[in-house]
Amino acid sequence: MERLSAENIRSDFQEIYRFGCRWLDTEGERNTRQSILTKFEDSSMDNVYCEWFQCHRYVPKECRLEVLSPISLDIRCEPLEYSENSEIEGELIFLGEFNEGNADTISKTNMDLEGKISLIVSDTPAFYISELIEKGAAGVIVATDAPDNLIRTLAAKSYPPNLKDPLKWKVKIPGVSISKQDLYKLLSYMSLGKVTVKIEHFWDSRISQTCNIVGIVEGGMDESIVVGAHYDSQIKTPGAWDNLTGVSTLLNLARIFGKAKNRRRIIFVAFGAEEIGLWGSSFFVEELREELRERCNAMFCLDAVSSAFPAERSLWSEGLLKKIILEKAQQYGYPIDNSRGLTLSYSDYYPFFTEGIPAAMIWEYPPINPYYHTEKDSIKYIDFNKLYLMGELYKKIIQEVSNGLY
Numbered sequence: 001m002e003r004l005s006a007e008n009i010r011s012d013f014q015e016i017y018r019f020g021c022r023w024l025d026t027e028g029e030r031n032t033r034q035s036i037l038t039k040f041e042d043s044s045m046d047n048v049y050c051e052w053f054q055c056h057r058y059v060p061k062e063c064r065l066e067v068l069s070p071i072s073l074d075i076r077c078e079p080l081e082y083s084e085n086s087e088i089e090g091e092l093i094f095l096g097e098f099n100e101g102n103a104d105t106i107s108k109t110n111m112d113l114e115g116k117i118s119l120i121v122s123d124t125p126a127f128y129i130s131e132l133i134e135k136g137a138a139g140v141i142v143a144t145d146a147p148d149n150l151i152r153t154l155a156a157k158s159y160p161p162n163l164k165d166p167l168k169w170k171v172k173i174p175g176v177s178i179s180k181q182d183l184y185k186l187l188s189y190m191s192l193g194k195v196t197v198k199i200e201h202f203w204d205s206r207i208s209q210t211c212n213i214v215g216i217v218e219g220g221m222d223e224s225i226v227v228g229a230h231y232d233s234q235i236k237t238p239g240a241w242d243n244l245t246g247v248s249t250l251l252n253l254a255r256i257f258g259k260a261k262n263r264r265r266i267i268f269v270a271f272g273a274e275e276i277g278l279w280g281s282s283f284f285v286e287e288l289r290e291e292l293r294e295r296c297n298a299m300f301c302l303d304a305v306s307s308a309f310p311a312e313r314s315l316w317s318e319g320l321l322k323k324i325i326l327e328k329a330q331q332y333g334y335p336i337d338n339s340r341g342l343t344l345s346y347s348d349y350y351p352f353f354t355e356g357i358p359a360a361m362i363w364e365y366p367p368i369n370p371y372y373h374t375e376k377d378s379i380k381y382i383d384f385n386k387l388y389l390m391g392e393l394y395k396k397i398i399q400e401v402s403n404g405l406y
Contacts, residue, residue, distance in 0.1 A: 001260055001399055004252050006388040012039070013248040013387075017240060017379050022233040024273055025057050025208040032231050032247075033213065036270045039251050040215040044258035045268070047216040053283040055161065055273045056169035057208035058082055060235075064200040065141065065176050067186070070193060075182050076151070080125065080142060080175030081235070082276065083156040085202050088139045088174055090117040092195040094187060097121040098128050100344050106131040113137045117197055119186060121145070123368060126158035126277075127344065129171050139199045140175040143183035145370070151179045152373040153234045159345035161277045163286060166207055169277065174201035210272035212280045217258050217266040223295050224265035225402055227253060227394075228281065228348050229302035230274030234373045241369050241377050243274075246302035249391045256395065262402040264297065271348050274303075281348035285355055292357055298401050300394065301349040301361040306386035307369045312337035316349070317360035324406055325360055325397055334393040336362070358406075362393065 016035055019028040033050075040048045063079040066072070068089065093116045095109065106128055114136035122128065125142045132140055144152040156171045176199055178186075189195045210232075229246030233239025247270060254268040271280035285292060298321055315325055315336045322339060329336045342353045349359035371377045400406075 002256060004256065004388060004391045004395055006384065008255070009248045009252050009388055009391060010384050012251045013244050013382070014379070016244055016247065017238060020238060021236060022231060022239055023235040024055065024210060024232060024276065029210065029232055033211065036213045036231060036247070036251065040213060040254060040268070043215065043255050045215040045254065046218045049214055051212040051214055051284065051287065052209055053163070053211065053279065054166050054207050054209055055276065055279040056166040057206040058276065059204040059206060061204060062200060062202040063176055065178065066198045067189065068196040068198055070189065070195065075178060075186070077176040077178050078151045078153055079201050079203065080140065080177055081153070081155040082170045083140070083175035083201055084171060084173050086174045087198065087200045088117065089196065089198045090115055090138045092117050092119055092186065092190060092197050094119045094190060106135065117141060117199065119143070121183065123152065123154070123372065125175070126155055129156055129173070133172055137173060139173050141199070142175060142177045143180060144177070145180050146374050147370050148376065149179050149181050150371070150374040150376065151177050153177065153236055154373060155276055157277050159278045159282065159350055161279045161282050163283060167205055174199050176201060210280070212272055212284050213270040215254055215268040217262060219262040219265040219402065221263050223297050224267055225297055225398065226267045226269060226299040226352070227302070227398060228269040228271050228299065230271040230280065230348055232273055232275050234275050236375055237373060237377045239377055240379050240382050241307045242304045242372060245305035245382065245387055249302050249305055249387065249394065252391060253395060253398065257398070257402070263404050264402045266402055274348055278345060278348055278351060282351045285351040289355060292352070293355055296357050297406060299349055299352040299357055299359040300398060301347050301359065302394065303347040303361060304363045304369065305390045306383050307364060308381045308383045309369055311364035311367055313362065314365040315339040315360065315362050316342055316346070318342055319358060321358040321360055321406060328397055328400065329393060332393060332396050334389065362390065
């Protein structure tokens with residue numbers, strides 16, 4: 001099988017990067033969708049189509065965080081997307097940092113959160129807000145470690161989306177995101193005594209249509225594998241690492257495998273609306289649930305593949321597929337630095353995993369890309385040589401799996 005083209009990967013990346021932010025229902029998202037569709041149609045795949053679905057569009061209106069006591073001070077903030085439309089005042093309670101290693105910390109805390117506003121450090125607040133609500137929290141402030149006084153844009157909701165009633169996609173308390181510098185500021189006030197704050201968060205709710213772009217390469221067996229990457233970005237970010245790295249890799253894998261003779265059917269999917277709760281991949285699995293359960297041997301998720309920052313090569317998978325990937329990555333000279341399971345809904349592998357379909361994602365973590373979900377997730381910080389090598393690793397593994405190794 002031919003090698004990937006580093007030049008084509010860079011060219012596809014640069015073309016879509018010029019469209020700018022790809023947030024749901026923006027011009028950038030629409031232009032990207034058309035570009036992917038055209039490239040799929042120009043390939044040698046046997047069938048290409050768009051799979052349309054409805055989801056909940058978030059349109060921010062007003063966001064404010066104000067310290068009421070012991071001093072009066074406005075804190076720069078961004079809205080926590082899909083949190084409640086409301087204004088709330090309360091005492092600030094710091095709960096610490098939350099990640100996949102301490103997901104049960106909130107349930108174990110003895111702190112009284114009733115009517116108070118929780119301050120947490122997390123890149124994935126959607127995993128923890130439901131527990132905050134159960135413990136009576138009135139609001140939430142989320143801080144991250146983004147550098148340069150940047151504030152990460154984050155969503156308050158995660159999987160599963162409400163495919164039947166998109167307008168129910170929100171949580172019942174308001175929230176905002178703040179910078180690392182302002183986290184330290186709030187903590188310094190709290191070290192002196194009780195701090196009271198006010199959160200204002202208002203937004204519009206709209207039903208929007210978007211789609212998955214699907215390309216199918218038929219094989220000789222009545223079995224299939226899925227290779228997917230989401231093409232939307234978070235609001236206000238060009239989304240270079242997250243996820244033009246995955247999209248450009250997907251496009252070039254589709255070009256190569258579209259010309260190959262594979263034993264298993266390969267389904268390439270550019271998923272829509274991943275950033276707001278895996279809507280596209282959830283819809284895809286919902287539509288093909290029985291077929292996927294019976295005939296899908298593996299799902300490969302391409303998300304946040306290669307940046308210019310040092311990070312470990314991380315495999316998220318389980319069972320026999322995980323074992324095979326670890327062995328083959330070592331054999332091919334691309335050893336995996338760490339591996340984990342799939343118990344959290346980080347990306348589009350998760351709807352497949354919940355249906356019992358073997359899934360895998362190879363990405364860079366830890367540490368997280370420092371400019372993740374910020375305005376500086378730009379082409380400046382992409383290592384195209386690493387991206388090409390990661391694409392080659394995916395190609396080799398997909399080639400083996402598509403021809404019956406697993």
